[in-house]
Amino acid sequence: MPRELIDLLWRDHPSAPQGGTRGPRSRVTTGAVVDAACALADAEGLAAVTVRRLGDALGISTMSVYTHVNGRDDLLVLMADAVYARMPRPAHGTAGWRTRIRRVADTNLALHLEHPWLLEITDDRTAFGPGTIAKYDHELHALDPLPLDDVARDAALTFVLDFVRAAARARRRDPRADEMPQIWARWAGRLAAYLGDDYPLAQRVGGAAGQEMNAASSPAHAWEFGLARVLDSLGQAADGPGA
Amino acid sequence: MPRELIDLLWRDHPSAPQGGTRGPRSRVTTGAVVDAACALADAEGLAAVTVRRLGDALGISTMSVYTHVNGRDDLLVLMADAVYARMPRPAHGTAGWRTRIRRVADTNLALHLEHPWLLEITDDRTAFGPGTIAKYDHELHALDPLPLDDVARDAALTFVLDFVRAAARARRRDPRADEMPQIWARWAGRLAAYLGDDYPLAQRVGGAAGQEMNAASSPAHAWEFGLARVLDSLGQAADGPGA
DNA sequence: GATTAACTTCGTACGGCGTACAACGTAGGA
DNA sequence: TCCTACGTTGTACGCCGTACGAAGTTAATC
Incomplete structure (x- = not known):
């Protein structure tokens, strides 16, 4: 059943091609494959999502995975669309635009923290999926209260979501994080020797930022700072010249 | 010569360990390996930077590459640091902070456009390299004129550079870009059928944004819009509450 | 000058990956 | 009953990063 990606993305839509009824019933569905892949990625990272492991997890052979998904690239698109589709989308109600955008940003940050592997999926074809749309x-619609034309509205949303993405990237746990203490123990002395008294500003600010990053409250502060900047700038854009 | 990454990063520093003089002279240096890797990545993308191809390009065997670099992960860090080290760093002079930040943003965007593979390197150890520092x-120093404490100064710079990164990501050429016209020809009709009259706002704005993206002047517009927002927000942050 | 030790180079091999292909089995439609 | 469409699977190919050890080359030591 080699269906095109677009049809797999919309597989739950009534008018999606369903494939004939002959032959043995599928032991799994495309949706099940995608869900298993997401679970695997959540637990062990995107690199752990291999076709072989996916087959094992589903109790089917490696090559059977290809019956339900065209290949690994397509699978990543399906995974991203699946988690987008499941995001909560509460009505915006009468809230002001700042509140609305705050909620959008918070929701997206939560999504990225739950599925850090989303950062690694950059396939443009995701845009055609039902969840993404x-x-x-x-x-x-969160931007309804702002006087923006279509192009500016898209640009503004992109601006917000890019900020969220960057924040998620900053919070992500480096795969090497476990070894970093030992690495640092071996490197700190040598780095200090190389640096000497050079770049005093970088050394001072870098040290302060590094300490701040280890503080428990840091992510919240950085998030609050950045989000405030984003909201301010959108306010100015809306009030200012047509944009 | 299994030297640690930190010593390879600082290999040009006078006090870096040089390795003994016995045995045959190396046919290549660590720097040459890194340069060849960058050239390969510029020409064919990061995926083309394999140890085997690198050996071919350098005229040495696959395994000899490991004499000069500890492994592919380390190589990526060395590549990123190398291109950072070569960025122009003209004195900021008496320019105002907006001009300074504009220049920083422009320079970073140019770097990312020249080396799109930088987006794929996320290893935190890059921070310890001489170019990065x-x-x-x-x-x-571009932020000297602004009244920011150390932590806020770092946050502000991160805010700017994250914006640049997002802009570069938006401009990057998808590896599938060549096939997209044919893909779209096959998908457009089906997508329209799936969508029907649903999501009218998304359809309208998405269409407008899509058209805009194909316009020749679009990247410049988006860049100008976003950068203006970033500068506005930094201005407010500096004038506003301590932050 | 002979020996030793440090160093580079390289071939082979291992375990992973994505996936093309063809054989086989199973069910519904004719 | 036969045909045909379909799901499942094993094998195999060409990649990847890299561990390991043998072989060759040079400088230091005796």
Whole structure:
């Protein structure tokens, strides 16, 4: 059943091709494959999502995975669309635009913290999935109260979501994080020797930022700082010249 | 010569360990390996930077590459640091902070456009390289005119550079870009059928944004819009509450 | 000058990956 | 009953990073 990605993305839509009924019933569905892949990625990272491991997890052979998904690249698109589709989309109600955008940003940050592997999926074809489109529509409506034309509205949303993405990237746990203490123990002395008294500003600010990053409250502070900047700038853009 | 990454990063520093003089002279240096890797990545993308191809390009065997670099992960860090080290760092002079930050942003965007593979390197150990630190110091000084404490100064710079990164990501050429016209020809009809009249806002804004993206002038517009927002927000942050 | 030790180079091999392909089994439609 | 479409699977190919050890080359030591 080699269906095109677009049809797999929309597989739950009534008018999606269903494939004939002959032959043995599938032991798994495309949706099940995608869900298993997401679970694997959540637990062990995107690198652990291999076709072989996916087959094991589903109790089917490696090559059977290809019956339900065209290949690994397509699978990643399906995974991203699946988690987008499941995001909460509460009505925006009468809230002001700042509150609305705050909620959008918070929701997206939560999504990225739950599925850090989303950062590694950059396939443009994701844009054609039902989950992605539903998310896009909902988030565009968050900007209803602002006087933006279509292009500016898209740009503004992109601006917000890019900030969230960067924040998620900063919070992500480096795969090498476990070894970092030992690495640092071996490197600190040598680095200090190389640096000497050079770059005093970088050394001072870097040290302060490094300490701050280890403080428990840091992520919240950085998030609050950045989000405030984003909201301020959107306010100015809306009030200012047509944009 | 299994030297640690930190020593390879600082290999040009006078006090870096040089390795004994016995045995045959190396046919290549660590620097040459890194340069060849960057050239390969520029020409064919990061995926083309394999140890085997690197050996071919350098005229040495696959396994000899490991004499000069500890492994592929380390190589990526060395590549990123190498291109950071070569960025221009003109004195900021008496320019105002907006001009300074604009220059920093422009320079970083140019770097990412020249080396799109930088987006794929996320290893935190890059922070310890001489190029990365020199770049950091220079860019921190761009913020000298603003009344920011150390932590806020780092946050502000991160805010700017994250914006640049997102802009570069938006401009990057998808590896599938060549096939997209044919893909779209096959998908457009089906997508329209799936969508029907649903999500009218997403359809309208998405269409407008899509058209805009194909316009020749689009990247410049988006860049200008976003950068203006970033500068506005930094201005407010500096004037506003301590932050 | 002979020996030793440090160093580079390289071939082979291992265990992973994505996936093309063809054989086989199973069910519904004719 | 036969045909045909379909799901499942094993084998195999060409990649990847890299561990390991043999072989060759040079400088230091005796």
